[in-house]
Amino acid sequence: LAKTTQPISMDSYEGQEVNITCSHNNIATNDYITWYQQFPSQGPRFIIQGYKTKVTNEVASLFIPADRKSSTLSLPRVSLSDTAVYYCLVGDMFSARQLTFGSGTQLTVLP
Amino acid sequence: GAVVSQHPSRVICKSGTSVKIECRSLDFQATTMFWYRQFPKQSLMLMATSNEGSKATYEQGVEKDKFLINHASLTLSTLTVTSAHPEDSSFYICSARDQMDRGNSPLHFGNGTRLTVT
Secondary structure: OOOOEOOOEEEEEOOOOEEEEEEOOOOOOOOEEEEEEEOOOOOOEEEEEEOOEEEEOOOOEEEEOOOOOEEEEEEOOOOHHHOEEEEEEEEOHHHOOOOOOOOOEEEEEEO | OOOEEEEOOEEEEOOOOOEEEEEEEOOOOOOEEEEEEEOOOOOOEEEEEEEOOOOOEEOOOOOOOOEEEEEEEOOEEEEEEOOOOHHHOEEEEEEEOOOOOOOOOOOEEOOOEEEEEO
């Protein structure tokens, strides 16, 4: 299972764009990259998933370089309600392999 | 979208008693569900993989006789914490994936159960 490394914490201000990078040097060919958001006392909530290049949805963008050894979650114009822990997971979900949660990144959005 | 429901959301029990936590996939079927435990300010730790119709697979260090898992149907898995002790107090979360998905669809997580053992 690919191990991931993320910054422990990040601070930002309302309205700014936030980029959180995740390193996954031993990502396998069949692995996808998935980001989750977790608020205190809640289960993780799916944000975005990708395999290569760039993926965008209504809440975030995911940038994946050609070597796929890292990925960057981009949150445009964050608000106070985006304060949460963000987890990067790498794995082959099709085979239902267990995914290992890393330490996550505590994002704090300041007014 | 796919919804995973956990019940109860929080429970307080006395030391030595057993507590059952339910995890249901509401609008999809799941042959596999996962159970996690999360302590304050820490990440999720996988406890076991629950397989419909067969025995669960436990992670190293997780006592299978203490954390009983039953996956009797394609929409329900239960975790029973037997003879609970204060050190079992934690946040328990389940997740599941739609078995009909062909691609790499993400796992769907329940909202967790806060267990407090007094």
